[in-house]
Amino acid sequence: MEDKTKEHLEQLSEIRDMMKESTQFLSLSGMSGVFAGILALVGAALVWTDFFEMVSPGYFDDISARNGLLNWKMVIKVGYLLVVGCGVLAASLLVGFILTAQKAKKHGRKLFDSAAKKLLLNLFIPLFMGGLFCVALVLNGYVGAVAPATLLFYGMALYNAGKYTYRDIRYLGVCEMVLGVIAMLFMGRGLYFWAFGFGVLHIVYGLTMYIKYDRS
Amino acid sequence: MKGFDKLNKAFDSRVRLGVMSILVVNDWVKYGDLKERLSLTDGNLASHIASLEKLSYLEVRKEFVGKRPQTSYKISKTGKRAFEQHLNGLEELLKGKQ
Numbered sequence: 001m002e003d004k005t006k007e008h009l010e011q012l013s014e015i016r017d018m019m020k021e022s023t024q025f026l027s028l029s030g031m032s033g034v035f036a037g038i039l040a041l042v043g044a045a046l047v048w049t050d051f052f053e054m055v056s057p058g059y060f061d062d063i064s065a066r067n068g069l070l071n072w073k074m075v076i077k078v079g080y081l082l083v084v085g086c087g088v089l090a091a092s093l094l095v096g097f098i099l100t101a102q103k104a105k106k107h108g109r110k111l112f113d114s115a116a117k118k119l120l121l122n123l124f125i126p127l128f129m130g131g132l133f134c135v136a137l138v139l140n141g142y143v144g145a146v147a148p149a150t151l152l153f154y155g156m157a158l159y160n161a162g163k164y165t166y167r168d169i170r171y172l173g174v175c176e177m178v179l180g181v182i183a184m185l186f187m188g189r190g191l192y193f194w195a196f197g198f199g200v201l202h203i204v205y206g207l208t209m210y211i212k213y214d215r216s
Numbered sequence: 217m218k219g220f221d222k223l224n225k226a227f228d229s230r231v232r233l234g235v236m237s238i239l240v241v242n243d244w245v246k247y248g249d250l251k252e253r254l255s256l257t258d259g260n261l262a263s264h265i266a267s268l269e270k271l272s273y274l275e276v277r278k279e280f281v282g283k284r285p286q287t288s289y290k291i292s293k294t295g296k297r298a299f300e301q302h303l304n305g306l307e308e309l310l311k312g313k314q
Contacts, residue, residue, distance in 0.1 A: 018238050022241060
């Protein structure tokens, strides 16, 4: 009878593993979060002076968006911010991809399995829409709302994608959303919130995940 | 023994149990994905799927992607009920032990 019990327990754990592995992408690397956080802090440092110059009162007053003329000062400054932001994003994605691919290989899992596809789709749909929304904000001159909006949409994307990977990522999503809302109450201080949300929170999350799932 | 009568002979095989576990949490899974997930060869999986199909535990969909035929599977209502009952049986058996 002892054998039977063991067999039943094994069956149950096998069922549970199959259910979990076929719906969740478990190769997401914790360290990639840490790197993304560090890169975000570097990015924030690069734009620190320009950012606070920009949000100082009257900085863009010489040319208003109302007369329809291109505000070159604004275009260049915002452009620089965008380039740094995109650079941070691209570098983070690249590092994340490499580390995740390594983890998948180590565990003998396929990188682009059905769970990975669902994860990416559910992450990028809200994220992409958020990106478009931010472009619209900039075009209308609401530059100050960009940082809160990116945090809010990123949080929503993470929360949504949480169905398809470690559930813990939802906590990060919630934190980013809350931070986004708070940031909206302190417009013009966006960079602090941005550095905290994309930098500090990523590092904390990444380390937690590394300790919980990757180390061993 | 309580719960023993609920165990389903069809799920004695690890492969069939694996197929059902995957399908119970996923809609329409491709044959190739099942094969890969369970690390099986073609012939092996096909025979197990055929027997689950015979019990009407699965719904089958065949379609063409380009020129290649592709078969996908979904758990049927009967299959879901059978699988849940099997799980309940396992649970009761293990509870009886404690």
